[in-house]
Amino acid sequence: MTVESGNDLEAQIAEWRAYVHRRQELRQPDADELEDHLRGRIDDLVAAGLQPDEAFLIAVKRMGALDELSREFAREHSDRLWKQLVLSGDTTTPSGTRSRRDIAIMVAFAVAAAVAFKIPALFGLDWTKGDGDFYARNLGLFAFAPLTAYLAYRRRVSTKTIGVLAAVFVVGAVAVNAYPMKSDGQTLWLAAIHLPIVLLLAAGVAYTGGDWRNQQRRMDFIRFIGEGLIYYVLLALGGGVLVAFTGGTFAAIGLEAGPVLFTWVVPCGAMAAVVVAAWLVEAKQAVIENMAPVLTKVFTPLFTAALLALLVGIIWTSNGLQVEREVLILFDLLLVVILGLLLYAISARDSLAPPGIFDKLQLALVGTALIVDLVVLVTIIGRISEFGLTANKTAALGENLVLLANLGWAAWLLLRFIRRRNGFGALELWQTRYLGVFGVWAAVVVLAFPPIFNFA
Amino acid sequence: MHITKDLVAASATPLVLGILADGESYGYAILKQVNELSGGHLEWTDGLLYPLLHRLERLGHVESTWHSPPGERRRKYYRITDQGQAELAEHRRQWTAVVDALRGVWSSGPALRPIPTLA
Secondary structure, three states, rough: HHHHHHHHHHHHHHHHHHHHOOOOOOOOOOOOOHHHHHHHHHHHHHHOOOOOOHHHHHHHHHHHHHHHHHHHHHHHHHHHHOOOOOOOOOOOOOHHHHHHHHHHHHHHHHHHHHHHHHHHHHHOOOOOOOOOOHHHHHHHHHHHHHHHHHHHHHHHOOOHHHHHHHHHHHHHHHHHHHHOOOOOOOOHHHHHHHHHHHHHHHHHHOOOHHHHOOHHHHHHHHHHHHHHHHHHHHHHHHHHHHHHHHHHHHHHOOOHHHHHHHHHHHHHHHHHHHHHHOOOHOOOOOHOOOHHHHHHHHHHHHHHHHHHHHHHHHHHHOOOOOOOOOHHHHHHHHHHHHHHHHHHHHHHOOOOOOOOHHHHHHHHHHHHHHHHHHHHHHHHHHHHHHHHOOOHHHHHHHHHHHHHHHOOOOHHHHHHHHHHOOOOOOHHHHHHHHHHHHHHHHHHHHOOOOHHHHOO | OOOOHHHHHHHHHHHHHHHHHHOOOOOHHHHHHEEEEEOOOOOOHHHHHHHHHHHHOOOOEEEEEOOOOOOOOOOOEEEEEEEHHHHHHHHHHHHHHHHHHHHHHHHOOOOOHHHHHOO
């Protein structure tokens, strides 16, 4: 009798385990931990005189509803939730009709993005003929306004948030279009480059559903940007192939497809692809979810090696750096790449895993980048004090400092993490909090730089 | 006596950290100890202890290791870190302030009568 009920109990626990396994929020170690708990409870109840099957029922009941449990686990481990298709909206409708409706909505927003890009053409602005300025200034608006609208719609953000987001876009549009900036001037190009950063962060607010203070939602947004970029590049490659073939085949039958392709297909496709990429990230996360981390793992050692070689070169030749504006911008971009590698490693990492070899490698990467950048920075500051500041130099210098501060502190936190002085969470928190700094700096360049530098 | 959800939630972190400050422990043992310490008044849904432990671990307040002593089940043990000790001290300061204030209110003279109980 006891043997039989013992077997029953094992079977019941196995069944419970299988049930737990179906929850993606709960991983193997979590299931092990919960099972240990369940067995502990059952042992105590049996020792108190209950039958094993009664003890099992009570223990399961006391564990709590699995739905609630999964939700709590998901809240704590939002990176796992990321792997599922959890989108806001009703979950009651059958998934088939839901996904079809999702696609229809996405297509509507993508078409709107494509059409919006051609509206200025109605007023005689042609991007192939001399009005390139206008499109360069407003590219961020064309690309990210539909994206933000789409995300805001998907997340059903509050009216207040919509108001704030709309205000950000209007202020951005007014700043780049109404300031009397010289065509081809430095401030114009700086504004054109920095406005998209502000707007992308605004899209981030929509992505978080207005809950932008939530650090985990911010980390989700960082993942979203990374995966979105990968999808966008894939779409662009596909689009490039399509355009090349279309152009070639039309030429073969004696028709000139070039003008149509370059005034309509390429720009409209490029704008619509932003929304499509966002939708793909949301809907197809599982397909290439491991792309960004894999790329990060491949390129972290390579970039570290390249930087070390550069450092050795600087010391070996003791060449004074050819410090031009372009060099500073090049190093800014380098820091952006390093930051990207760091961010995507962070966003994909299991924050509970102990420090490993890859963390050390990453510290080496960031450390080397910091040393190289400091060398450049010192030279640049010397040059600037000699020749004075222009808008470009100030922007490049400011960017460098913003990135340097981020990476410097990140390196410190990484070092402390490797020495087990703080958890990995501190590093995540630093990066998610720092997003605001990027936004503020970009907004300063867009709004304050043109007046400061006389719209030069 | 039923303790409200808010109070249970607010006291969960200092309780867990406090129990771990006495030495490493595992989930079920922590839960039993909470039950004993509160005389059975603090009732947690068993499973919800684990997301809390994982959060404390992510924040660096506790560390975990899997032990499998011979003849026993593999079990995940949690240990408080230095940072967790500091966090616990901070919680303690705050709770002391709250408890002192409450004690002050409850012993402050004639205005206070025993609250009539309904049942």
